[in-house]
Amino acid sequence: MTAELASERIQQAERIVVLTGAGMSAESGIATFRGTEESLWSRWDPQQLATPEAWSAHPQTVWGWYRYRHAGIQAAAPHAGHLVLASHDNCEIITQNVDDLHERAGSTTVTHLHGRLDAFRCHLCHRPISVAPPQQPLSLTADLTKCPQPSCAGYARPGVVWFGENLPTDAWEHAVQSASTCDVAVIIGTSGLVYPAASLPGIAADHGAFTIEINPERTPLTPQVDLYLCAAAADIVPQLFS
Ligand code: OAD
Secondary structure, eight states: OHHHHHHHHHHHOSSEEEEEOHHHHHTTTOOOSSSSTTSHHHHSOHHHHSSHHHHHHOHHHHHHHHHHHHHHHHHOOOOHHHHHHHTOTTEEEEEOOOSOHHHHHTOSOEEETTBOTTOOEETTTOOBOOOOOOOSSOOSSOOOOBOSOTTOOOBEEOSBOOTTSOOOHHHHHHHHHHHHHOSEEEEESOOSOSTTGGGHHHHHHHTTOEEEEEOSSOOTTGGGSSEEEOSOHHHHHHHHHO
16 A cells, blocks of 8 residues: 555656665665675774775775775666666656666766765866776775876875765755755665765655655654655565656
C-alpha cells in the first residue's frame, strides 16, 4: 500500500527532486560510508583521509586513497534505479555522491553537493587538471600529479568537499531552491547525518512537498518524512518510477 501511494504521488507530481546518498550507489558496488563493516568509515578514519589537514600532513596517502576509490567508481555501472530516474524529464537529482553514475545513466540535471571525485583541480591555483585513469594494481599511497601550470607549485587534488570545507555555493543554493519548489522529494540511501545536506528533506516538507524516504534502515530522517519505504534502491526505484 505504501509503495502504491508513493508511486501515485510520483506519477502525479509536476516537479520531483530526488536526494541521493551513498546507498543509491551501493548496489552498483560502490561502498557506503557508514552502516556495514565494508563501509569506508568502518575501515578508515575520515580525519586521516578526508580533511584539508590530512592533505597537508600526508598528501600521497590521501591521493592514493582517492585514486583507489576512483578506480572503484570507474569499474562500477549504473543500476536499474539510476536508469529509470534518468528517463523522467521532471526529475531532478541532488546528490551527495562523488561518483558519476547518475550522469552515466543519462540524468542531465544533477547537482553534486559534495563535489565529484574525478573533477580534479590544483590545490593551489584551483585550475582543473586532467588526470589519467588509475591503473591496477593500486596501492594506498601514490605519487602526486603536478599542476601543469609552469608558474604553479601545486598538485592535483580530488574534486570532493572535505570535512571542514564549505559546500560549493552554487550547488547548495540551487539545491535549496529546488527543494523549496518541488511537489515530491524522494530521499534515497542517505544516513541523514551530514549537514547541511540532511536539512534538504525538511526544507522540502516545510514548503509543502510530499516526502518519501527509501532506505533498508531507519534514519534520523525517517520520523520527518510522509512515507518511509524499507527497501533497497535498485529494487524499489524502478517499481515506483516505471
Ligand atoms: P552513508 O554511508 O552515511 O549512508 C548510506 C545509507 O544508505 C545508509 O543509511 C544505508 O542504510 C543506506 N543504504 C545502504 N544500502 C542501500 C541500498 N541498497 N538502497 C538504499 N539505501 C541503502 O552515506 P551518505 O548519507 O551519503 O561526505 O553520507 C553522507 C556523507 O558522509 C557523504 O557524502 C560523505 C560522508 O562522509 C563527505 O565526504 C563530505
